[in-house]
Amino acid sequence: MKTIKIFRSILMLSAIVLLTFSCEEELTEYPTIVYQSCDDPNVVKDTNILTDFQCQANVELTGVETVRNPSESGVNKSKFVGKTIDGPDAWDALVIDYGSPIDLSTHGVFKMKVRTEVSGILKVKLEGGTSTPIEKDNTIELDSGWTEYEFNFSSEATENHTKLVIFFNAGVESSGTDEYFIDDLFWDKSIDPCEGVTADLSIISDFQCQQNRFLGDKTKETSAPVVDNPDKSGINESEFVGKYTDDGTNAWDNLLIDFEEEIDLSTNSQLKVKIHSSKTVPLLAKLEGGTAMEIWGSIDQTDKWVEYTFDFRAAAGNGNTKVVLFFNGGKSDGATEDVYYIDDLKFAPWVDPCIGIPADLSIISDFECQQNYTFQNDSAPVVANPNKSGENTSDFVGEFTDDGTNAWDNLLVDFGAEIDLSSNNQLNIKVLSDKSVPILAKLEGGTVMEIWGTIDVTGDWKNYTFDFSAAAGNGNTKVVLFFNGGQTDGTATDKYYIDDFKFSPMDCSAIVENCAGVTQDLSIVNDFDCQQNFDGVNTIPIVTNPNASCENRSSNVGKYTDDGTNPWDNLLIDFGAPIDLSTKNQLKFKVLSTKTVPILAKIEGGTAQEIRANITVVDKWVEYAFDFSSSAGAGNTKLVLFFNAGETNGTATDDYFIDDIRFEAP
Known part of the structure; x- marks a missing residue:
């Protein structure tokens, strides 16, 4: 058996060797496939393309190596792209120095493709030269795919920036190992967003396509140059707005718009302007050049865009040719350079805000x-x-x-x-x-x-x-x-x-008293709020009014628990001295009871006097009055109240809510 297995193994090995020699004899050699970043020697340089890492690699980018595209898909199927490692510093950047002003006259939109696994802010900045630097942001979302980002610098066509700076994950420190693949960095044609827009002369300026009037003294530069919107939110997400710098030390420094003809207010009589201010100040809008009219208002909200309206219907036909705006009008408590951002300055039709509102004859x-x-x-x-x-x-x-x-x-x-x-x-x-x-x-x-x-x-x-x-x-x-x-x-x-x-x-809601600074009034025995001037011998707890209503709006009242099995159980208040009844001799107090019972009011301690009455209304506050004018000078020092007086048909814990115990003049 062992001999047979060995023989079979020898046969299989011989077959494999024979097959191997047979395949080697049939193998054909092919040339190695080699990719080059550019194999076209006749490419004409396009100066608007910085680099595509292939045939238009016109600008050498320091710190960027040309590599095979790790994902030839989506918006980028190029064979070659750039690879850069973002440094650890929050403001490490890729700087492209042109050495002279960048020509943005026709191509002012910068575009680039990015692929990364790091989310964050992609910031592109123009600087250098004598122009004020400008930067724009895009957000890189964590999706690991190729994405093209656009940065519109068309507004910088007349500036002289010399450097293009790109920040990856701007403002964030990192490990210094974050990879970014980039491609197709180029300047695209500027698109005039105002092409084909018809002038609307009711709009003074929207600082974009409807800049129909000069803002300021026409012999000088404009008083409100166009700038980027510092807060694209709320009612104003425009790209561009006006920046007015007011001399806040000059009470009547102003923004003047001269129409050089009568302003037609026959239809559009509402002057509107959106303002973004860091301070609350008075605002005066004035029409001049004919029969002048001025309207005062106020900038009453800060750090947000707010639209203000001035109704000049009454000035229609008055011959005025100028609009004048006074920021912080009449005041000189500002700085020499107070900045106000403005937008959508226009005249609009008056719309009756009361249309559809029914008359309320109250x-x-x-x-x-x-x-x-x-x-x-x-x-x-x-x-x-x-x-x-x-x-x-x-x-x-x-x-x-x-x-x-x-x-x-x-x-x-x-x-x-x-x-x-x-x-x-x-x-x-x-x-x-x-x-x-x-x-x-x-x-x-x-x-x-x-x-x-x-x-x-x-x-x-x-x-x-x-x-x-x-x-x-x-x-x-x-x-x-x-x-x-x-x-x-x-x-x-x-x-x-x-x-x-x-x-x-009538407002019948409960009143919460503020007792700070309240002067004591000894004609009030107890109101269970601010005038708790005399205590009962059997102290009455103060509780929340169980039935605040027009009859008694007090938030706090007294709760007297009477032994209804004792006919003469009572609430006694000792004044400690004769009660002065010379002018205020009408005893009054409010009662909330769940049952109809007799009530007795008595003064004692001198020549006593008692007066009977009946609680006839239940579950409702009722005021009761007792005339003690005949006891003036009688020397009484105590007030005694008997609920269910003389009766024993109650319980040992009959509750009566009382309030505003006092003596008043007749």
Whole structure:
């Protein structure tokens, strides 16, 4: 058996040797395939191509070696590409020095292809020469494929940059081993984005294709040169904007646009401008050259693009030929070079913002879309809000000129019918005044009612409210306001700005008291908030109002637990001295009860007096009053309250919520 296996092995080995000799005899030799980066000796140099690492390798790039394309696919199927290693420093770069100004007159768009496994910012910068350096960014996403990136430097056609600098993963330190494959670095033709665009003369300048008016003094350079948008976000993602440098130490330094002909405001009457500012300042827009008109506004938001509008409808036909903008107008507290970026400076049509808004007849006037009633003698014309802040940021308000030498000069609104006060009975008006004066609100035309108040805030907007709930159904048809009512110490032209003049429902939400600076009022026994002046012998815990409502808006109240099985269990308050009832002798307090029970109020410690009443309303705050005027001088020192007085039909823990225990004058 062993002999047979050896014989078979010898036969197989002989066959393999024979086959090998047979194949070697048939083998044909072929020439080795060799790739060259360029095998065309007649290539004409294209100076707009820096390098394609093949036949147009026109610029030698330091630190870049020519290698076989690791992925002949997608947008790059070239045989040869460049390979560079990015250095470890955050600002290592590939610098291409032309030695003379780069000609961008016709080819201003730089393009290059990149393949890498490193994501980051690809930054290309033009520098050198005397021109201000400019840089543009693209983001390399981590996809490992060939991608072509574009950098538009068409705006630099007249500059004299001499160097092209490329930063891979700009601003980031690395290990110094990151590989980048690059190809087809070239300057492509500049594309005029404004080709075929028709001039729209309603646009003063968008700093791109609609630069229809010269900005500044025409004998000098423009006051607002075109620059890259420093913040392409929000309402302005334009590539280019204007940069206006204002002398902030000169109160009336300005940006002038001379149309050299009358500005047509018949249709486009709204001057609009987008502004990006680092500071809040007043802004004045003015038309000149005919019957001048100026409108004040304010730059009220910083570090973002905001559009400001000036309504020049009233200036139509006035013959004005110039637009003048004053940044920080009238102020000299700035720097000599305050920078404001501007864009989309134009005149646009007026669009009625009130179209489609239904009338709300509870509003007398908001001086915008709800001007529902007429002021007698047109005594409160609409004007721009002179102080858009705090409680009132409306664009427009009313301006009432009061004859401060006439004690009863007034602002009158005639409704022409009875004023419905069934639900909206709180008269509200926002006032901006430069003086503190009395103000009288009065309803006339039926059973007259008047309420006095005081304008106690100056220089800022404040809402004043007058409670006319008691006048419901009285047949009144007129609202009359007297500013500095009853006084003659003003001038003949006292100005009061007003807004949001309306009737609204009573606000019944809970009031959170601020007790800072509150003066003690000993006529108040306890309101369980800021006036906790006398304690009960059996101390009452303070709790959150379980039913904040128009009847009692206090956020805190007292919770008295009565032993309803004891007919004379009570709440006792010891004043420690005779209670002064000479003027304030009406005891009042509010009660919230879940049951109807008798209640007894008693004063003792001198010649005692007690008064009985009944709690007849449940689950609702009710105020009860007790007349102790006959006990004035009686020497009583204690107040005692009996809930379910004289009865034993309760429980040992009957709860009663109480509030605002006080003595008032009749």
